[in-house]
Amino acid sequence: MPQPPRTRAVRSIAVLALVGGLLLPAAAPAAAADPLILRVGTDQKLETLNPWHSVTVADYEIFQLQYDLLVSFGQNLEPSPGFADTWESSDDALTHTFHIRDGMKWSDGEPATCEDARWTYQFVLDVVASETGYVGSGYLEPYLTNTGAKTVTCTDASTLVVETEFPTTLLTQAYIPILPKHIWSQYTQEQIGDAEADGFFVNEPPVVGSGPYVAVEWEPGQFIRMARNENYWGKAGAADEVIFQTFAGSDTMVQALKAGAVDYIRGISADLWDALEGEPDIATVEGFSNGYSYLSWNTKGNSEGYNGSTSALTDVAFRDALGYALDLDKLVDATLAGHGVAGDSQVPPYHAKWYVQPAERRTFDLAEADRRLTAAGYTRNAAGNRVDKDGKEINLRLTWPDSEEEMATNAQFIQGWFAELGITVDAYVTEEGKLLSDLVGPGLDGTADWDFYMWGWVGDPDPMSLLSFFTSFQIDNLNDSFYANARYDELFELQQRATDEAQRHALIQEMQEIFYRDSPYHVLYYDNVLDAYRTDKFVGWINQPPEGGTPIFGYGYPGYLALIDAASVTPEPTAAPTEAPTASEGAATPAPSADGGPASGGDNTTILLLAAVVAIVTIVVVGLLMARRRSAAPTEDE
Amino acid sequence: MGLQYVLRRVATAIFTIVLIVLLNFLLFRAMPGSPERILLGRMPGVTPQILQETRERWGLDKPLVPDQLVRYVASTLQGDLGFSYSARGRPVTDVLAQRLGPTLLLFGLGEAFAIVMGLVLGAYSGWKRGGVVDYVGNGVSLILYSTPYFLLGMGLLLVFATGLGWFPTFGMSTAGATYAGPVDRLVDYGSHLVLPLATVALGLIGQYAILMRSSVIETLGEDYVTTARAMGFRDTRVLRHHALPNAMLPTVTLVAINLGYVVAGAITVEVVFNWPGLGTLTVDALSSRDYPVLQGVFLLLSVAVVFANLAADLIYGVLDPRVRT
Numbered sequence: 001m002p003q004p005p006r007t008r009a010v011r012s013i014a015v016l017a018l019v020g021g022l023l024l025p026a027a028a029p030a031a032a033a034d035p036l037i038l039r040v041g042t043d044q045k046l047e048t049l050n051p052w053h054s055v056t057v058a059d060y061e062i063f064q065l066q067y068d069l070l071v072s073f074g075q076n077l078e079p080s081p082g083f084a085d086t087w088e089s090s091d092d093a094l095t096h097t098f099h100i101r102d103g104m105k106w107s108d109g110e111p112a113t114c115e116d117a118r119w120t121y122q123f124v125l126d127v128v129a130s131e132t133g134y135v136g137s138g139y140l141e142p143y144l145t146n147t148g149a150k151t152v153t154c155t156d157a158s159t160l161v162v163e164t165e166f167p168t169t170l171l172t173q174a175y176i177p178i179l180p181k182h183i184w185s186q187y188t189q190e191q192i193g194d195a196e197a198d199g200f201f202v203n204e205p206p207v208v209g210s211g212p213y214v215a216v217e218w219e220p221g222q223f224i225r226m227a228r229n230e231n232y233w234g235k236a237g238a239a240d241e242v243i244f245q246t247f248a249g250s251d252t253m254v255q256a257l258k259a260g261a262v263d264y265i266r267g268i269s270a271d272l273w274d275a276l277e278g279e280p281d282i283a284t285v286e287g288f289s290n291g292y293s294y295l296s297w298n299t300k301g302n303s304e305g306y307n308g309s310t311s312a313l314t315d316v317a318f319r320d321a322l323g324y325a326l327d328l329d330k331l332v333d334a335t336l337a338g339h340g341v342a343g344d345s346q347v348p349p350y351h352a353k354w355y356v357q358p359a360e361r362r363t364f365d366l367a368e369a370d371r372r373l374t375a376a377g378y379t380r381n382a383a384g385n386r387v388d389k390d391g392k393e394i395n396l397r398l399t400w401p402d403s404e405e406e407m408a409t410n411a412q413f414i415q416g417w418f419a420e421l422g423i424t425v426d427a428y429v430t431e432e433g434k435l436l437s438d439l440v441g442p443g444l445d446g447t448a449d450w451d452f453y454m455w456g457w458v459g460d461p462d463p464m465s466l467l468s469f470f471t472s473f474q475i476d477n478l479n480d481s482f483y484a485n486a487r488y489d490e491l492f493e494l495q496q497r498a499t500d501e502a503q504r505h506a507l508i509q510e511m512q513e514i515f516y517r518d519s520p521y522h523v524l525y526y527d528n529v530l531d532a533y534r535t536d537k538f539v540g541w542i543n544q545p546p547e548g549g550t551p552i553f554g555y556g557y558p559g560y561l562a563l564i565d566a567a568s569v570t571p572e573p574t575a576a577p578t579e580a581p582t583a584s585e586g587a588a589t590p591a592p593s594a595d596g597g598p599a600s601g602g603d604n605t606t607i608l609l610l611a612a613v614v615a616i617v618t619i620v621v622v623g624l625l626m627a628r629r630r631s632a633a634p635t636e637d638e
Numbered sequence: 639m640g641l642q643y644v645l646r647r648v649a650t651a652i653f654t655i656v657l658i659v660l661l662n663f664l665l666f667r668a669m670p671g672s673p674e675r676i677l678l679g680r681m682p683g684v685t686p687q688i689l690q691e692t693r694e695r696w697g698l699d700k701p702l703v704p705d706q707l708v709r710y711v712a713s714t715l716q717g718d719l720g721f722s723y724s725a726r727g728r729p730v731t732d733v734l735a736q737r738l739g740p741t742l743l744l745f746g747l748g749e750a751f752a753i754v755m756g757l758v759l760g761a762y763s764g765w766k767r768g769g770v771v772d773y774v775g776n777g778v779s780l781i782l783y784s785t786p787y788f789l790l791g792m793g794l795l796l797v798f799a800t801g802l803g804w805f806p807t808f809g810m811s812t813a814g815a816t817y818a819g820p821v822d823r824l825v826d827y828g829s830h831l832v833l834p835l836a837t838v839a840l841g842l843i844g845q846y847a848i849l850m851r852s853s854v855i856e857t858l859g860e861d862y863v864t865t866a867r868a869m870g871f872r873d874t875r876v877l878r879h880h881a882l883p884n885a886m887l888p889t890v891t892l893v894a895i896n897l898g899y900v901v902a903g904a905i906t907v908e909v910v911f912n913w914p915g916l917g918t919l920t921v922d923a924l925s926s927r928d929y930p931v932l933q934g935v936f937l938l939l940s941v942a943v944v945f946a947n948l949a950a951d952l953i954y955g956v957l958d959p960r961v962r963t
Contacts, residue, residue, distance in 0.1 A: 195727040202728075
């Protein structure tokens, strides 16, 4: 050996470390951008700026930030000024007048007037009347058709009059963005609604809107950057820009929040969310979901061209009895790690104004389930299996879409509970697209070849849509349990037309009672929304609604405008001042725990660093020792 | 290198690509569920008429063979891969093109680093078998080789991004950053590149070093190396002119085949660092059932593997005279 290898190796390691130590920190980004940016992370993709094509919560969040609704939502979800300043309805609630703010401008400086609102609503009416019947994803039109709107006119530049076929209060709930006519009227319905049409209107940035922020940059699949709209009619938000960043993995998103690379993250898994508790400068928020996960029954069973496996499915008593065999609290614990509430009504408790808990709520009681099944005529045969009234053993098929992985846990429990009752359950996951076609009934050329299945729904600020899924007019559409009840249908129409809130409440309460009693669904649980945000860059986070809401990803944009630059609040913010633009009273932000014990954030990292150093040292030392021993040992062939 | 050899290789490659295109067609048509339902999703107000229109527009009302097949092959040949379902209004080719660059950058550089460092480390370890570099290098190589990308990536992310804050946690650049100049921009992109690049390179170095080491050790025992030494050539000359060229053969194959798997390997690294490449695109497309995009990714990936193999064959031909005919 010409040179002792050891010294050379040691020297080069030292040099490497030195170079690394010098170079690496220098390469770190020094680009601290000047504008105050609110960075929002989401695991949903950001794929459209054309509001008619919005599907995901993230899509909606972006369009409602850059376009005003005719009437927006305040912190308590109450109607609050949007594109219209004030509004009133005639005594018969058939004529609705909206006063459009004078002197309002679009972000490009063009005047924003009644004509823009009229054009937008007329566009929807025209779409619905057209041969296609829908535009884009088809989600927004029902907000207007549900109100029975028939004519939309401008009596002058600032007065919009909508006439409806029947009395309604729902126009203030219409989730339809008011679009600038001078931009959108250049395109045909096909170019707006059909993504594959020639000349499809993508609505590339810079977007012209009337909301507080408008999109100025879009990297599809990565981020959408929105800048403050200087022409916005209300109080300017503290953030100069809002950037929505999409993440492929939840872990990376959480790391980005910890590192301060994003300020707010939405939709974190329970374990990651739990682990964020106590992190310095990070607040976690658990919001009620305006939706639920359900178990839907094929209530047509094996009749009329439907292909359920047993006639028992059509029997209310059968479905009711099985409701006692579902331990919903257990499912909340096992599937949601406790982040949810056991379900009952089709109107989630999120709708504090409308939700009514059933008077006689089923409790988990297998003996009771057994008793009720037997009483209803479903007895066990000699083998211990439950038989239906046709004398056939009841073997049910349970499925769920592959997009809802966690449902597999529910299925295991349900299998176990039903087995105790002598009902075997064949549980399997189905590819989402296949499930969509499997569910369809004979009315849409389908076979409805299924027994019960699990999925979820998400609602609006008004319970209309969630109530509509059980009307018979929605069969072959969104009524996937094929449930039909004349009284329910009647109540639906009555509440749609009810102008008195107490009256409507009574109607909706009866609908909830019928739903719970007839059990076309068993609502399994209301899954909570798990978000987290940093408190060192912005303060003044308010929840919408104050009880059980989240700061953003709600309805309208009060949460964005309530934010305050943390740097402008000099002393440490213990109770963040809140100033909601519309709400009378803002809920105090959960203050960051300044006394969270010894700085715990670095602990993990220190351990990891130590582990890495120990590992490297061990490898080097072992290597050296081995080399030594080897050179000391009698040489082999060289 | 004989022309016949080249022609034969190219012909095989073309034949394979034709098979891939056919397979791609059949695979996605064999998916469960009716495509028109997937297209429409849970849209309210679906009527039989809307279903029928959707079928007609996507040509789903025509028989699979020959109509749909002919349509598919013809448009694929024209470079028309259809429209992405989720990226509304954007052709698949656009979506792929946008994501190809970042992946090529990350894995091109990663491969380059790994090839140079892995081969040097491997050759040196093999040559100085039993030395410190061999022991340490081989140990580290084994550990790196056996560590999955996402674990390595997460470790680097936790330590150097979240912990020490030296590097950004995600993405290819800072969204919404305003740059003072090109240097500024380069620094921003560069700092975003460091960790994902390190993950890719470290993951590959181990593999290459181990293979190169054993290959060098093997050739060192060959008669021609002993002869060369007996003739009194200097060690470095023996290594450079006699041992290395032969030891390179298996390594070239591995490297070339690896190049084809760039996209496959990309998935986990890209997801960990939220790198806007083909890997994250694949994950997104899978979760949103964007079949046209998935089909495009599959086509791109399999064609890349075929080309990489072709390249390996051709380089092999240059390196090893025995396979030229």
